[in-house]
Amino acid sequence: MERRDFVKLCAASAACTTLPTAADAAALKARLYARAVLVNERGDAIRAEALTAGVNYVFDYPFASTPCFLLRLARPAAGGVELRTENGGTYRWEGGVGPERTVVAYSAICAHKLTYPTRQVSFIGYRDAPSPVAGNGKVITCCSDRSVYDPAAGGRVVTGPAPQPLATILLEHDARSGGLAAVGTFGGEMFEQFFQKYAFRLQMEMGDRARAPVEGRAVVRELAAYSAQWAQC
Numbered sequence: 001m002e003r004r005d006f007v008k009l010c011a012a013s014a015a016c017t018t019l020p021t022a023a024d025a026a027a028l029k030a031r032l033y034a035r036a037v038l039v040n041e042r043g044d045a046i047r048a049e050a051l052t053a054g055v056n057y058v059f060d061y062p063f064a065s066t067p068c069f070l071l072r073l074a075r076p077a078a079g080g081v082e083l084r085t086e087n088g089g090t091y092r093w094e095g096g097v098g099p100e101r102t103v104v105a106y107s108a109i110c111a112h113k114l115t116y117p118t119r120q121v122s123f124i125g126y127r128d129a130p131s132p133v134a135g136n137g138k139v140i141t142c143c144s145d146r147s148v149y150d151p152a153a154g155g156r157v158v159t160g161p162a163p164q165p166l167a168t169i170l171l172e173h174d175a176r177s178g179g180l181a182a183v184g185t186f187g188g189e190m191f192e193q194f195f196q197k198y199a200f201r202l203q204m205e206m207g208d209r210a211r212a213p214v215e216g217r218a219v220v221r222e223l224a225a226y227s228a229q230w231a232q233c
Contacts, residue, residue, distance in 0.1 A: 028091040030170055032184040033062035034215030038070065046220050047178035048072070048098035054128035054138075056223035056230075058108065058117055061169060061182045065202050065210040066191060067108040067117045068169045068182070069140065070220055071126055071151055076101040081154040085188035086111070086163040093154030093186070097173040105169035105182065106155045109190045110142040111162040114197050119205075122227040126151065133233045135159075140166065143233035155187070164188045182218055 038046040038059060051057065051072035061068050079095025096104045108124060109116045115123050124142040127134035133148065134141045139158060140149040147160030155166035168186040173179070195202070195211065202210035223230055 026089050028085070028089040028187065030184050030186050031189070032170075033182075034213050035172070036061055036182045036214050036216060036218040038180045038182065038220050039217045041219055041221065043217075045177065045179040046070075048103045048173055048180055049178055051103065053102070054126070056126045057220050058223050058226040059182070059218040059220045061214045061218050062185065063191065063210065064212040064214060065206055066194065067226070068105055069108045069126060069151075070105045070169075070180075071103070072098075073102045073104065073152055074138070075152070077104055077152045079154075081156065083154050083156055083165050083187060085165075087188075089188065091187055093168060097171045097180070098178075099175075103171065103173070103180065104151050105171050106140070106149075106151065107167040107169060107185070107190065109167075109194050110145065110147055111157075111164045111166060111188065111190060112142065112145045112147050112160070114190060114194050115142050115144040116194070117223065117227045119227060121229040121231060122223060123231045125223055125230060125232070127232065131233060141233060143231050146233070182214075 053072045053074045057070035058067050077096035079093055081093040084090050096102050110124050123144040126140050127137050130137045133146050140151055145161055147162035148158040149155045149166050150158050167189050169182055170184040170186055172181040172183050
């Protein structure tokens with residue numbers, strides 16, 4: 001198997017240094033979780049070039065109850081973006097993966113009020129077209145608090161009350177098959193806060209499976225199939 005894009009990203013994250021404007025901030029490194037190959041509902045591997053640009057795809061990772069967005073952008077996401085978490089951690093986002101570097105993935109848990117796509121409704125998603133909140137479009141917006149994130153720039157906050165970017169989901173791309181796998185996260189995770197805030201709901205819906213690690217494979221669905229309704233703003 002050929003070397004994957006993820007190898008380059010890991011090397012870059014290990015070499016990440018503190019921004020000169022915040023000498024006391026800690027440089028973050030990638031967090032590795034169980035490897036999960038991205039597959040469709042039939043179990044077939046998802047190929048980067050087969051994704052439709054502008055469509056919201058969702059998969060659960062690194063836990064069974066924590067959804068993520070998978071996106072193919074219209075233009076390459078070159079990377080080299082310096083980002084900062086709410087507690088001052090800094091990291092360098094190195095862009096998308098795939099033949100044209102257009103494929104990106106982020107935690108779908110909003111960094112403000114922890115809004116996330118549920119099975120009933122999603123108030124957060126990628127907006128390809130212009131709207132009052134999304135501006136010119138091509139951003140991830142949260143309609144519950146009007147936070148807007150740029151998926152082509154590491155999920156950085158464009159506008160709104162969110163205190164930090166969406167956490168990046170690290171993707172591994174196989175250059176031979178075109179397949180994708182989730183392998184970890186980068187940036188400000190919100191998982192513990194998420195489990196605390198929604199403990200009762202998750203227990204009622206999933207029981208002890210809510211914290212179960214996703215490993216082996218992760219099923220990718222369009223947002224319209226993942227959530228019964230999608231509130232757009």
